[in-house]
Amino acid sequence: MEQRLTIVTLGVSDLKKSTRFYENQFGWTKSNASNENISFFTLNGILLSLYENSELAHDAEVSANGNGFKGFTLAYNTNSEHEVDLIIKKFKEKGVKIVKEPQKAHWGGYSSYISDLDGNLWEIAFNPFLKLDEKGNVLE
Template identity: 45%
Template sequence: MSIEPRITMITLGVADVAAATAFYQRLGFRRSSASNDDVTFFHMNGTVLGLFGRDALAADAGREPTAPQGFEGTALAHNLGSREAVDAAWNFAVQCGAEPVKKPHEVFWGGYSGYFADPDGHLWELAHNPFMELDASGHMTLPD
């Protein structure tokens, strides 16, 4: 047996579902009608983003809830077609209330990227990778 290598949904544990939902809507994310007061689902290009109370998510996973401790060891990435698109998206996110973590700049691996954090500290990387093309749907294509 094997597990098919794909992600259908990413769920972020948040302190306040309504506040987090409002932030992502300001970014332009489209909320699904399947959402309710306890969980929000956003349509993504081929994936779903879920927002769920942090303590409720821990309980659902059978873990003890802990307070966020800065860097949690995960970043979500959104790749764009140019450096200018990265700058524009990063500036827009900050205008929408994101915490500016690392202003976009040239990076050691030859691309261009920056980071922002959502109101709960979840990191998002905005990047342009000149070595990985994006297909017509905006999905990154990897060489075999």
């Protein structure tokens, strides 16, 4: 199996509301592959998809029940601490829930966490040990 990731799918409680959240709060545009049952957002070589939680659980043949910390976070890395501050300021202005204010992180970087409508955590971070190209892709 190749070392790659194609799609990250988030199970959401209300597809229309969640789609609007990513369009309005993040400023992202849905992919043309989206339809009334699923929303796709093309990122830098990876798709983020939103799918009704109950349907996603049904597809995986697992229970849709679950709450609390999901055991993963999604990360958006920046090129500076200042950029983290600017992004979080914009999220605050849009009413996005800030879970952790921007601050120095114990691992040597600078980060903040926000939550989407379903409690999925997004880390907005500057990692001085991680080099990014102009599109935000990780350089080896």
